[in-house]
Amino acid sequence: MTNIALSAMLGATPPLGYESLYFDKSSRELRGGVSKYIGWRTPDKIPSSYMDELDYQEPLAFEFLVYVAPERVWRTDMQRFRERFRAAPQTRDYFAFLKGTDGLLHIRGPERLAVALESLDKILREIQTSCGWETEIVLFSDHGMNLRENQRIHLKTHLRSRGFALGSSFSETSRDTVAIPAFGLCGYAAIYCGDGEALADVANSLVELEGVDFSIYRDGTRAIAVTGANGVGRVERKQTNGETSYRYLTSDGDPLQLQPILETLKQTGKLDEEGFASDQDWLETTANHIYPDPLANLYTSLHTQRVRHTADVLVSLRDGYYYGWSPFARLTRLAATHGNALRPSSNAFLMSTHRTLPPFVRADDAQPLLRG
Known part of the structure; x- marks a missing residue:
């Protein structure tokens, strides 16, 4: 990180x-x-x-x-x-x-x-x-x-129980195989899928796992999907005359807890006719949010090259949980x-x-x- x-x-x-x-x-x-x-x-x-x-x-x-x-x-x-x-x-x-x-x-x-x-x-x-x-x-x-004090999340065990195989490499037949690098003891997980069509299935399977807050994956060329225990949402981006705007849509619940802010943006006339608000308006209204600057932060984590090998699914864990290398976890207590x-x-x-x-x-x- x-x-x-x-x-x-x-x-x-x-x-x-x-x-x-x-x-x-x-x-x-x-x-x-x-x-x-x-x-x-x-x-x-x-x-x-x-x-x-x-x-x-x-x-x-x-x-x-x-x-x-x-x-x-x-x-x-x-x-x-x-x-x-x-x-x-x-x-x-x-x-x-x-x-x-x-x-x-x-x-x-x-x-x-x-x-x-x-x-x-x-x-x-x-x-x-x-x-x-x-x-x-x-x-x-x-x-x-x-x-x-943090405890390890049972990510691999859970995915196996949902029919996925865990591997360190993919072959042409690795359709139900996922790879999850485990190193530092951190509050996220990066999942790579052998089958590009499996992203939604992986994210949906994690909703009920203790310690998972939400998962995100690319949903088309200008959007990401957000799936968690608090609901399902979608973040979309558009660019007009060099200006970036974001739209937050929910189909079930409110996974990013943004509905009050969305209502404020609407009441102050910051939303356009399609429901997009400028990148700057989103930043100013969410800088101190429970998820700071969530739309730009989450969108760019998958649609820009933060790393050269971007994950297919990124999982954000709740505070108090981590994922990482098991031998390392046995060596130390994570405060x-x-x-x-x-x-x-x-x-x-x-x-x-x-x-x-x-x-x-x-x-x-x-x-x-x-x-x-």
């Missing part, structure tokens, strides 16, 4: 998949995995060109070890950052990526994170004192977190996670010591704000 967010924020190339273990739609098989964290950071282990922007990032092995020994890793990570910054030229911007705090919050929770943030605050104050108060520090995160479409996971932070920033900004629009 980090690679997706940072590639968007820094205008970089999209990663191959949602995580290190991904499904390659060209070869129709799972690729990557733990091997990506072994050895040096060679070109084949660089997920996106955003890494070219970084002056500092943790050693490759830390990216995995942070979830096994978070205390030692975050302390070492911050000390390395401090030393590397002091040795760098002071006449240009300096970009650092500190990942130790992510693993610390996942495994140890907010109390231990507070200790790490106090340490980071001291380092940043030291930097500003040393470089001068005219030095701007911009601090931002790539995602949020839900701070709940917090992220990855679903809900506000705690979707909202990140962006702050500056010198500028007043907009109240909300999409990741795709953040790049100009990251430099003074």
Whole structure:
């Protein structure tokens, strides 16, 4: 998830998949995995060109070890950052990526994170004192977190019980086979289908599974379908004279809980005769929604290249549930996670010591704000 967010924020190339273990739609098989964290950071282990922007990032092995020994890793990570910054030229911007705090919050929770943030605050104050108060520090995160004890969702077992086969690759006869990469312990799942006609069946089969909030899949070239316990809906996009608009339709219930906002848009004259509202109007009215900016966020997750191998079905889990690699789950207790479409996971932070920033900004629009 980090690679997706940072590639968007820094205008970089999209990663191959949602995580290190991904499904390659060209070869129709799972690729990557733990091997990506072994050895040096060679070109084949660089997920996106955003890494070219970084002056500092943790050693490759830390990216995995942070979830096994978070205390030692975050302390070492911050000390390395401090030393590397002091040795760098002071006449240009300096970009650092500190990942130790992510693993610390996942495994140890907010109390231990507070200790790490106090340490980071001291380092940043030291930097500003040393470089001068005219030095701007911009601090931002790539995602949020839900701070709940999480339990694993029984996704594969459920799909098998509904007649689907689970595989790591597809052949010409894999019509009822699905592949679901399982790596990090996150609040989403990416499903790839051996048969392109099975998307709706897969999504519908997940409605009754405990822990699933909703699933989405492409429904034509300009729409996505949304299916969940709270109903069935559809998000459509149109472009007129270069302006983007969205329409939210429901056929049963209200899976994205947008009916009150839809009524407000109607009463304020923001809907056109077809029921579309501008992208900007949707953003302004849903920025603080339970699902922030849901129409653009969900639509672009399937109809734009967030990753090079886009899932057929994306599943957003409820807070308190995760999907991921079973051996990893047995190694650790998960105190917090992220990855679903809900506000705690979707909202990140962006702050500056010198500028007043907009109240909300999409990741795709953040790049100009990251430099003074």
